[in-house]
Amino acid sequence: MPMSGKRQDLLNMLCDLSDLSALVTGSANIENFLQRTVALVSGHLGTPVCSIYLYDETADELVLKATVGLNPDAVDRVRMGDGQGLVGTVMASRQAICEGHASNNPHFRFFPETDELPYESFLAVPIQKGVVKIGVLVVQHTESDYFETSDVLALKATGAQLAAVLENARLLMDLQRMCRLPERPVGNLGFIKGQSASGGVAFARATVWGKSHGSLVAEPAVADSGTMADFRRAVKKTGEQLDVLQQRCAERLPESAALIFATHFMMLKDPKFVDRMAEQIEKGDPASRAVRQVARYYLNLFADSPHPYIREKVSDIEDLAGRLLNNLAPSSPDGNGDTSNRVVIAQALYPSELLKLAAESVAGIVLANGGVTSHVAIIARSLKIPMVVVQCPELMHLPEVTPVLVDGEVGNVYVDPSADIIARFDARNQARRQVTAHQTLNRAGTARTRDGTRVDLLANINLLGELRLAREMGAVGIGLYRTEFPFLIRPSFPSETEQYLVYRQVVAAMGDKPVVFRTLDIGGEKTLAYTDSDNEPNPELGLRSIRFTLAYRDIFEQQVRAILRAAAGSDAVGIMFPLISSVDDLLLARQVVRDCQDRLKADGLDHNDHPAIGMMIELPSVVETMAEFAAEADFFAIGTNDFVQYMLGVDRGNKRVADYYRPEHPSVLRALERVVRVAVDHGKPISVCGEMGHDEAMIPFLLGIGLRRLSIDPQFMPAVHQCIAGLEVGLCRDHARALLSAGSIDAVQKILAQF
Numbered sequence: 001m002p003m004s005g006k007r008q009d010l011l012n013m014l015c016d017l018s019d020l021s022a023l024v025t026g027s028a029n030i031e032n033f034l035q036r037t038v039a040l041v042s043g044h045l046g047t048p049v050c051s052i053y054l055y056d057e058t059a060d061e062l063v064l065k066a067t068v069g070l071n072p073d074a075v076d077r078v079r080m081g082d083g084q085g086l087v088g089t090v091m092a093s094r095q096a097i098c099e100g101h102a103s104n105n106p107h108f109r110f111f112p113e114t115d116e117l118p119y120e121s122f123l124a125v126p127i128q129k130g131v132v133k134i135g136v137l138v139v140q141h142t143e144s145d146y147f148e149t150s151d152v153l154a155l156k157a158t159g160a161q162l163a164a165v166l167e168n169a170r171l172l173m174d175l176q177r178m179c180r181l182p183e184r185p186v187g188n189l190g191f192i193k194g195q196s197a198s199g200g201v202a203f204a205r206a207t208v209w210g211k212s213h214g215s216l217v218a219e220p221a222v223a224d225s226g227t228m229a230d231f232r233r234a235v236k237k238t239g240e241q242l243d244v245l246q247q248r249c250a251e252r253l254p255e256s257a258a259l260i261f262a263t264h265f266m267m268l269k270d271p272k273f274v275d276r277m278a279e280q281i282e283k284g285d286p287a288s289r290a291v292r293q294v295a296r297y298y299l300n301l302f303a304d305s306p307h308p309y310i311r312e313k314v315s316d317i318e319d320l321a322g323r324l325l326n327n328l329a330p331s332s333p334d335g336n337g338d339t340s341n342r343v344v345i346a347q348a349l350y351p352s353e354l355l356k357l358a359a360e361s362v363a364g365i366v367l368a369n370g371g372v373t374s375h376v377a378i379i380a381r382s383l384k385i386p387m388v389v390v391q392c393p394e395l396m397h398l399p400e401v402t403p404v405l406v407d408g409e410v411g412n413v414y415v416d417p418s419a420d421i422i423a424r425f426d427a428r429n430q431a432r433r434q435v436t437a438h439q440t441l442n443r444a445g446t447a448r449t450r451d452g453t454r455v456d457l458l459a460n461i462n463l464l465g466e467l468r469l470a471r472e473m474g475a476v477g478i479g480l481y482r483t484e485f486p487f488l489i490r491p492s493f494p495s496e497t498e499q500y501l502v503y504r505q506v507v508a509a510m511g512d513k514p515v516v517f518r519t520l521d522i523g524g525e526k527t528l529a530y531t532d533s534d535n536e537p538n539p540e541l542g543l544r545s546i547r548f549t550l551a552y553r554d555i556f557e558q559q560v561r562a563i564l565r566a567a568a569g570s571d572a573v574g575i576m577f578p579l580i581s582s583v584d585d586l587l588l589a590r591q592v593v594r595d596c597q598d599r600l601k602a603d604g605l606d607h608n609d610h611p612a613i614g615m616m617i618e619l620p621s622v623v624e625t626m627a628e629f630a631a632e633a634d635f636f637a638i639g640t641n642d643f644v645q646y647m648l649g650v651d652r653g654n655k656r657v658a659d660y661y662r663p664e665h666p667s668v669l670r671a672l673e674r675v676v677r678v679a680v681d682h683g684k685p686i687s688v689c690g691e692m693g694h695d696e697a698m699i700p701f702l703l704g705i706g707l708r709r710l711s712i713d714p715q716f717m718p719a720v721h722q723c724i725a726g727l728e729v730g731l732c733r734d735h736a737r738a739l740l741s742a743g744s745i746d747a748v749q750k751i752l753a754q755f
């Protein structure tokens with residue numbers, strides 16, 4: 001039986017593609033291969049448009065890579081997020097979409113760059129290899145209802161055949177991109193999609209952090225120069241600059257004490273460092289060469305150290321030598337390396353480096369190599385520095401003073417943005433300021449639902465600088481003070497007295513309002529450079545939080561003593577333990593507090609002898625034994641960030657499994673309901689202090705299951721206050737009941753969407 005022309009063509013297409021290797025070897029380059037592939041498919045299917053989108057894993061976006069029919073200039077420019085538009089929906093759902101009237105589909109999105117005509121028929125198939133997303137193959141036709149089932153099957157088969165070779169193409173393109181980096185005209189970067197690490201928007205000239213440091217190793221672009229007198233002047237000026245920075249640091253970050261620039265000061269005074277440079281100058285070397293050579297010697301020495309703490313010092317030496325070199329350069333006293341009111345581009349940052357940048361009033365930060373530890377992100381948030389993380393090493397070659405706009409709200413970076421984009425951001429900023437001003441008028445720690453039920457809003461605090469905002473927002477108290485921050489921003493363990501001085505400020509600032517000190521929650525990804533805890537194979541399941549402090553009893557006792565002393569005379573201080581997995585842990589930790597009380601009493605030191613003892617609910621193991629916990633603990637705080645992580649077995653910081661991190665998972669909701677019910681039945685206060693506490697989609701559920709205390713970042717208080725004011729507890733209860741009867745994430749989401 002003769003085949004119809006179209007079916008014969010489909011078969012031909014599959015045969016042609018089966019000789020993919022010939023198509024690959026016959027192509028001049030990967031772009032050409034992709035172009036030939038779309039030409040082949042469009043020819044066989046008789047469609048005016050055929051396009052290939054490849055998945056850019058680092059940006060989590062699909063990028064148009066080849067097309068016939070659409071504007072060729074749109075290649076590499078049209079990008080869409082997973083789930084965005086019809087093509088994004090195909091990738092996100094991993095399902096083909098065949099649409100006879102595409103513009104009627106709610107997911108349809110028009111991209112003006114493509115000069116797209118009204119192509120009514122749309123057929124797209126996902127290209128994937130196992131679970132790996134590779135891209136989407138799309139064909140379009142102006143006629144409505146053009147595609148038949150056989151087309152869908154053929155395109156699917158084509159996509160499957162293309163998967164392996166396209167995966168290689170994608171990897172090679174990435175490789176090419178990386179190899180081209182140094183020569184690539186960075187001015188073309190334009191828009192870079194990244195991830196937000198800290199909100200806010202900054203628009204300023206860029207400076208590349210560490211660029212002057214790199215020049216310590218490379219040969220200088222300009223001839224070495226500088227006399228002994230120049231060198232002495234540079235040392236003096238550097239000392240003065242450090243003094244100013246130190247003072248600013250102390251004002252903005254009192255808990256960092258005088259330590260942030262300590263290494264700089266010590267090295268400036270260290271004969272082995274400065275005198276060695278002077279000796280070389282005396283022997284006839286120009287000053288800049290002497291600085292570079294001596295700095296290089298120390299850099300090599302420190303960089304080889306197996307201790308992260310010493311390696312961290314490398315950045316201090318780089319920074320100090322960079323400052324000396326800048327101050328030696330007569331023409332650019334405030335040139336490269338000056339970060340005040342700049343957008344800083346850096347590969348990665350240590351907490352101490354971030355603090356130095358904060359002292360210099362950096363405007364915003366872009367981290368160019370794709371990763372950020374949560375404590376660096378939290379410090380940036382606490383300091384209100386917009387920060388975006390991108391995977392774009394090219395940025396490290398950006399010419400100094402290029403204007404850069406950092407949109408920390410959504411995680412976008414615009415290099416040398418057009419006037420249009422700047423105007424859009426100005427307008428958005430203005431609108432946001434108005435909304436915030438309006439919401440701030442409503443601020444009050446005690447929120448009330450429409451039917452008058454009281455909900456207390458407490459503040460989560462990481463740095464002392466945030467206390468002011470907490471008070472301004474009318475927080476009812478501090479529901480979570482993360483005590484690890486003074487530890488994270490220092491180069492070594494703070495002493496009991498240093499801790500006492502910090503904690504005292506927290507208690508004093510809040511007067512008689514409640515303050516909950518959470519004991520040291522380090523380990524996992526919150527590692528201290530000065531401990532060796534970062535070489536565990538499975539840090540999230542390792543010696544973290546309470547397990548660390550129970551293992552290092554002296555560190556734990558010093559902290560507890562400091563808290564008890566700071567809380568002397570207060571009736572509203574609580575001590576809370578993180579990551580408690582069993583009643584036994586709780587009793588052990590509580591005993592440490594009691595022992596400390598006894599010893600403080602014996603030492604005759606003023607202290608609090610009746611702190612409330614609470615615990616965080618972060619592990620699933622707590623759920624089954626909640627009644628036993630409720631018999632022992634004075635209060636509870638649910639750390640939903642970790643609770644979701646451990647309940648679902650999903651690393652909360654791993655982008656690759658981010659889709660599995662579902663606070664709305666039915667098991668999470670039911671477990672939350674259960675622990676709240678048991679706590680309430682036992683008359684024990686319970687709050688939520690994880691991110692769920694300010695998620696407006698989840699607040700009705702939280703109230704519905706009986707929560708009346710939310711501890712949140714103070715910046716969210718006005719919005720949460722307003723959200724609660726619009727709710728009715730009776731309706732929240734019905735809503736919670738409906739959610740608790742839903743058995744799948746999908747079902748939960750449908751109910752959430754309807755509320």
Ligand code: PEP
Binds near residue numbers: 480640689690691
């Ligand atoms: C939590 O896990 O929800 C929590 C509040 O603790 P952290 O985010 O500090 O781990």
Ligand code: MG
Binds near residue numbers: 618639
């Ligand atoms: Mg936690």
